[in-house]
Amino acid sequence: SILPVAVDQIAWFESAGDYVALHVGRARHLVHLALSRLEGRLDPSRFMRIHRTSIVNLDHVRSFRAIPNGRFVAELHDGTQLEVSRNKARELRALGE
Numbered sequence: 001s002i003l004p005v006a007v008d009q010i011a012w013f014e015s016a017g018d019y020v021a022l023h024v025g026r027a028r029h030l031v032h033l034a035l036s037r038l039e040g041r042l043d044p045s046r047f048m049r050i051h052r053t054s055i056v057n058l059d060h061v062r063s064f065r066a067i068p069n070g071r072f073v074a075e076l077h078d079g080t081q082l083e084v085s086r087n088k089a090r091e092l093r094a095l096g097e
Helices: 035-039 084-097
Strands: 013-015 019-026 028-033 045-053 054-057 062-068 071-076 081-084
Touching: 013 035, 035 054, 035 081, 045 084, 054 081, 071 084, 081 084
Parallel strands: none
Antiparallel strands: 013 019, 013 054, 019 028, 045 054, 062 071, 071 081
């Protein structure tokens, strides 16, 4: 079926095999599309690829928090915590300097 979803309502995107899962509130919707292809369609000022498996809507991010081993997690307003890749963590650290 086709379900229209406003992009600003999507908290994050997750790679799910040949699909991308859109997380909207407590709902999860699948779209047959590669995450890399989707990334090219998103506004980079609003969406950030934080890991090879996930893209977050920055409007839904409460904070990027350092955790042990030099890693970061993105904590969303709904309490979801997503791992940030090492490369993206280095970029975030550089922004804070």
